[in-house]
Amino acid sequence: MMYPWFAIGHITAFMRLSNKLAQRGHKISFFLPPSTLPKVNPHNLHPHLITLIPIAVPVVEGLPLGAETTNDIPFPLQPLIMTAMDRTETDIELAIVSLKPDFIFFDFTHWLPALARRLGVKSVHYCSMSSASVAYLLVPARLEENPTMETTMVKLMSQPQGFPSNSSVMLKSYEAQALSWFEHMEFGAGVSLHKRSVISLNECDAIAFRTSWEMEGKFCDYVKAQFGKSVLLSGPVIPELPLSRPEDKWEDWLKREAVSGGIEIAGGGKDSGRSDARGVFREGGGRGVVHEGWMQQQLILGHDNVGCFVTHCGSGSISEALVSECGLVLVPQMGDQYVNARIVGGEWKAGVEVERREEDGWFGSENLFRAVQVVMDGKSKLGKEIRENHKKWREYLLRDGLEGSYIDGFIKDLQDMIEVQNKLDRYPS
Numbered sequence: 001m002m003y004p005w006f007a008i009g010h011i012t013a014f015m016r017l018s019n020k021l022a023q024r025g026h027k028i029s030f031f032l033p034p035s036t037l038p039k040v041n042p043h044n045l046h047p048h049l050i051t052l053i054p055i056a057v058p059v060v061e062g063l064p065l066g067a068e069t070t071n072d073i074p075f076p077l078q079p080l081i082m083t084a085m086d087r088t089e090t091d092i093e094l095a096i097v098s099l100k101p102d103f104i105f106f107d108f109t110h111w112l113p114a115l116a117r118r119l120g121v122k123s124v125h126y127c128s129m130s131s132a133s134v135a136y137l138l139v140p141a142r143l144e145e146n147p148t149m150e151t152t153m154v155k156l157m158s159q160p161q162g163f164p165s166n167s168s169v170m171l172k173s174y175e176a177q178a179l180s181w182f183e184h185m186e187f188g189a190g191v192s193l194h195k196r197s198v199i200s201l202n203e204c205d206a207i208a209f210r211t212s213w214e215m216e217g218k219f220c221d222y223v224k225a226q227f228g229k230s231v232l233l234s235g236p237v238i239p240e241l242p243l244s245r246p247e248d249k250w251e252d253w254l255k256r257e258a259v260s261g262g263i264e265i266a267g268g269g270k271d272s273g274r275s276d277a278r279g280v281f282r283e284g285g286g287r288g289v290v291h292e293g294w295m296q297q298q299l300i301l302g303h304d305n306v307g308c309f310v311t312h313c314g315s316g317s318i319s320e321a322l323v324s325e326c327g328l329v330l331v332p333q334m335g336d337q338y339v340n341a342r343i344v345g346g347e348w349k350a351g352v353e354v355e356r357r358e359e360d361g362w363f364g365s366e367n368l369f370r371a372v373q374v375v376m377d378g379k380s381k382l383g384k385e386i387r388e389n390h391k392k393w394r395e396y397l398l399r400d401g402l403e404g405s406y407i408d409g410f411i412k413d414l415q416d417m418i419e420v421q422n423k424l425d426r427y428p429s
Contacts, residue, residue: 014105085109314337328390354368
């Protein structure tokens, strides 16, 4: 069973994994809100094995009628979507009893591990966050610093005890301040986002990440040691490039606005109040477009006239960007995006992070312009290094056999968990 957080990015990530598992003959029941069916159904490559099951979104006071995913509402209302998901527990229990799955994959529904355990099903926390983000923000070592499950801004600016010593991952003051606020933010009735995440990680049977040992092995090892449980890697699960082309309006715009050096595309960002990003793209003489709906990001990144991608550093966007040939400019907005930016820009040196004001994270057009210049410049030492590193990771991710090897190993790890459980059932202590 798959039960992802009701956000299109999370649903898409779970569907990509589902396709890889179904390709090898595994049957999947995928629960999602009814309104997403038309969007998700075309991406179901194995409908004879993957069953999309709509689950009614309960009415929650304050949640607009018809709102079922985070795409339907402004950011401040997202906790109400989580409240709605929490109220589906009875429906999910009935589904588990009826379907009798071996595993249930989830992310934010922190009550699922206990429910699954009671019904004899293994739970896998398929993390939307990178392993580096979990390692930096959510490991037990953080709680040892403050047993009340609250970490202060100052402590978030330093690495937790035992964190990989050769890592350059660190938070800036404004990022730590923002994350301190997120820890106290209610995400679903009576539960903070931080507490929800910690419970999910502590109580699941296994933690799974969309990465590889070559990319984030030291962080995965740290997470495994901290939580004392299996850490499974599915590999990056890079999406297959669609065979279609961008919608006509975007195809026409890309052709019309093409300039030497390519077009910048800013994707995935939210208005955090810390930058004048919208103004930045309007200062270029009216050439920009501000679009606030879903876009065919993969197709647009692959277009010949796109030379640079300004990204908010969400995990999904990073994976799509790394397999493109666009230069990467990093503008993290919130949460785990800060850590992702340090990995891409600092650890891998495959992109350039926009320089921002230390006290509040503000940046202007000149800061963005300098970052774009670096990644688009093939002559400077730094520009060459970034291009070479990006090319190295792109070739690695697209290497024949990489993905298949990881998915096969992922399935074997799941089968081993079942075999261990069967032995315990046959020979209880």
